[in-house]
Structures are given as C-alpha cells and as structure tokens.
Amino acid sequence: MYFKHKLMGFFFNICRIFPLKSNKITFITDKNKSFEDNFKYIIKELNKEESDYDYTFFKKDKISLLNFYNLATSKYIFLNDNFFPMAFMNFNRDVKIIQLWHAPGAFKKFGYSILKDESRKELLSEISRKTTYLIVTSHNIIDFYKNAFNINKNKILPLGIPKTDFYSKENLSEKNLNKIRINFEKEHPEIKNKKIILYAPTFRENEKYANIFNFFDVKKFNNQLGKDYALIVRLHPKIREVVSENSNIFKILKSNEVIDCTHYENEQELLLLSDILITDYSSIMIEFSFLKKPSIFFSFDLEDYETKERGFYYNYKKNVPGPIVYDSQELIDTIKSLNFDFDKIGSFANYQFDYFDDMSSKRILDYVLKN
Structure with missing residues (x-):
C-alpha cells in the first residue's frame, strides 16, 4: 500500500545527506499546474522585495534526483494542496513547511472531516504533524481547518490567502475593468450591451x-x-x-x-x-x-x-x-x-x-x- 508515496519518501531521505540551504524555497506543484495562484503571488512578493531567497519547484509526479535534491535542501516548503508522500519524508527540524491551501474560507467539509479510510487519515495526520504553519483567511474558521487537517490549532495562522492579492486597487480600477470587458468582447461579441x-x-x-x-x-x-x-x-x-x-x-x-x-x-x-x-x-x-x-x-x-x-x-x-x-x-x-x-x-x-x-x-x- 502507498508504494509510490514510500518510494518518493525513500529518494527524499537519501537526498537528506546534502546540507540544508537557509535561503532556498521550494513550491510543490502538480503536472496540471492546478491551484498555483497562491504560489504566483508569493513569488511576485519575493521578486518585489529583491530578496536573497532562491526558489524552485518540486513536481509531484516526477521522480528524479534533482527534484528530490531541491526539496531536501530547501529550508522553506510551500504547498497548495495535500501531498501524501510527505508522510514518509524525514524533514530536518529546521525546515518550515507552509500549507497555503488553494481555496479561501470554509464552507463544505473536506480533508480529515470527510475521510473514511483510516490509513489515509493516518497519513494526513502525519503530514499535519510535520506542517509548520497552515494559513487561513479568517480567525473565525480556524476550528474548521483544525478538523479538516487534524492539526494543532496553534499552527493555524489567519494571514489571508495570497490569491486575493490579485484584487489590488489597480486591478479593481474602472480602467482595468473596462479593459477586461473590451478584451472579452473581442473574443465573444455576443456579450455586447x-x-x-x-x-x-x-x-x-x-x-x-x-x-x-x-x-x-x-x-x-x-x-x-x-x-x-x-x-x-x-x-x-x-x-x-x-x-x-x-x-x-x-x-x-x-x-x-x-x-x-x-x-x-x-x-x-x-x-x-x-x-x-x-x-x-x-x-x-x-x-x-x-x-x-x-x-x-x-x-x-x-x-x-x-x-x-x-x-x-x-x-x-x-x-x-x-x-x-x-x-x-x-x-x-x-x-x-x-x-x-x-x-x-x-x-x-x-x-x-x-x-x-x-x-x-x-x-x-x-x-x-x-x-
């Protein structure tokens, strides 16, 4: 059971022989590039600050030594979704793992709240044990995320979701809204008026x-x-x-x-x-x-x-x-x-x-x- 997850954990643990880089950040992505909006705005902020941090991407479905080397040598790891192989990875205690989650707020149940498979619940609990911070959009929903991830409440931080950084004054301006409408009308003239x-x-x-x-x-x-x-x-x-x-x-x-x-x-x-x-x-x-x-x-x-x-x-x-x-x-x-x-x-x-x-x-x- 979970052979691929264990295999990925095995390769990661081998790459732990390389030293941790204190300025290295890795974003865990999938082949469909889904749920990447949060990463886009985190990277934009990193570039804006002209920081000394280097970032790379770990592709969930790619088994390569370079992929695991990047993950194993990163002090900061950002996720946007669950990544079950993490349950089998032995992280350096100085590593910070940040779960951004891909959706704002809380309404329908998800994660641990709806899982029936006990083995998957155990994996999710192990991942949550290794997670440093879980970021949410409001202090009101902390208990829901505590249940959804089966995670220590003290790890949950209501700092907002990066993807809403899109709604800047510039993007919400009448000028930009008109621009979006005009461009969409060019593709779909049937929406005019x-x-x-x-x-x-x-x-x-x-x-x-x-x-x-x-x-x-x-x-x-x-x-x-x-x-x-x-x-x-x-x-x-x-x-x-x-x-x-x-x-x-x-x-x-x-x-x-x-x-x-x-x-x-x-x-x-x-x-x-x-x-x-x-x-x-x-x-x-x-x-x-x-x-x-x-x-x-x-x-x-x-x-x-x-x-x-x-x-x-x-x-x-x-x-x-x-x-x-x-x-x-x-x-x-x-x-x-x-x-x-x-x-x-x-x-x-x-x-x-x-x-x-x-x-x-x-x-x-x-x-x-x-x-």
Whole structure:
C-alpha cells in the first residue's frame, strides 16, 4: 500500500545527506499546474522585495534526483494542496513547511472531516504533524481547518490567502475593468450591451447530478433572459472523470447557447467580469463575496450532497449569502427580481476574511521568513 508515496519518501531521505540551504524555497506543484495562484503571488512578493531567497519547484509526479535534491535542501516548503508522500519524508527540524491551501474560507467539509479510510487519515495526520504553519483567511474558521487537517490549532495562522492579492486597487480600477470587458468582447461579441452571469457549479462524484444541464434548462434561461444577460460557464476541471463525452454537458458547451470558460486562464478576471454568480457548494462563492457581489445558489441536489457527498461545516440554508433556488424557473425569476441582500453578503464576507487588501503574500512572508 502507498508504494509510490514510500518510494518518493525513500529518494527524499537519501537526498537528506546534502546540507540544508537557509535561503532556498521550494513550491510543490502538480503536472496540471492546478491551484498555483497562491504560489504566483508569493513569488511576485519575493521578486518585489529583491530578496536573497532562491526558489524552485518540486513536481509531484516526477521522480528524479534533482527534484528530490531541491526539496531536501530547501529550508522553506510551500504547498497548495495535500501531498501524501510527505508522510514518509524525514524533514530536518529546521525546515518550515507552509500549507497555503488553494481555496479561501470554509464552507463544505473536506480533508480529515470527510475521510473514511483510516490509513489515509493516518497519513494526513502525519503530514499535519510535520506542517509548520497552515494559513487561513479568517480567525473565525480556524476550528474548521483544525478538523479538516487534524492539526494543532496553534499552527493555524489567519494571514489571508495570497490569491486575493490579485484584487489590488489597480486591478479593481474602472480602467482595468473596462479593459477586461473590451478584451472579452473581442473574443465573444455576443456579450455586447449585456450583463454577465457566471455559472460555476462544484464537482460532484455522483454522475446523475454531475450532469448539471439535465437540471439547468439553458434554453428556457436564454429565452427569458437572453436579451439582457449572457451566460458564461466554468465547470470543474475534473468533470470528465465522472461524466461521459457524449453527455448533455459537452453538447451544450459546444453550442452557442452558453460561453464555455472552463479553460479560461484567469478565473479571477471572470469574477471581475461577472455581475452575478450562480453556484451551489463551490468555494468560488467565498471569493465572489470578497468582491461584495451577489450570488444565487442553484442547489437542485442539496439533500443528496449534504447526506451522501460532502456536507457542510454549518447550516447551508441559513448561511449562504444569497437566495437558494431548486429549479430553472425559480432561478430565472430570482434573476429577474434582482432582490439581493447586500448586508448578508457583507456579513458573510467579513466572517470568511479578516483582510480585504492585496497584502496577504507580504504578511505570510514577513511571518514565515522573519519570525
């Protein structure tokens, strides 16, 4: 069991013979380059300060001596996701391992909170024992992350998430927002003079509910709202793992009924571009609340998701920062009404974030490198 993880641990432990470099930082990445936004802003901050620190990347799926040498000689190691081979790696006690996590805030359960496999729970606990700091966005959610990682509460620091550094005054300026809109209109002239609605559903293990367009009636949506709104869609990158190629989803994505932005490079530009977000249980709602914009929660499978998939850390119906709808007509009527509670959106955002600035990377590096 866990042969590859143990093999990677073995190679790492061999490379421990090389001395630790006090100015070396390694970022652990995967072959898909997913969840790398946090690293981008940490690196940007390092370059801004013109520091003496050198950084390199450890590719999760690459077994090479150079890869393990870089990791074994780094005093600072940043992660954005779980990396189970760490459980079998014997780190120098001077090494600092910083888990940034890829999603802001806390809402749906994850990690140790939902694991049923005892051996994986043991691995995650061992990784958490070796983790120096776990960075979160708010002091309010520390207990949820304590449970999700089975980690000592004293290791959790509410310093913010680096990816929100994107929302600088410059990027939020009217000039930049116009620029993003103009560039998007060049690619998709059909959005001209229309407001934009982003539909970004979460990943579902259940194929029945993963076929979202069996529940979201796009034709009805466009017939009633198409004059004033353009619908852009961003699906979870793992959707093809549970949904077949000939499903309704991919037929609609290839049609002119929606604008497929699943592979649009900058998700945060889409959030700036969008007037309304339609989601369900995705953490994208937390980042959208950072912008104090309205969301609608199209939760056609709420009971199933809550009891058979993830579940939530707190009451879904009471806490989501927007109206909950269960079918397409209810969704359409809610958009027509534009009846959003912006006080509730603000309260939700204030619960999920301690900071609304572009300084998270600086706070993290100041604490980790200078503490």
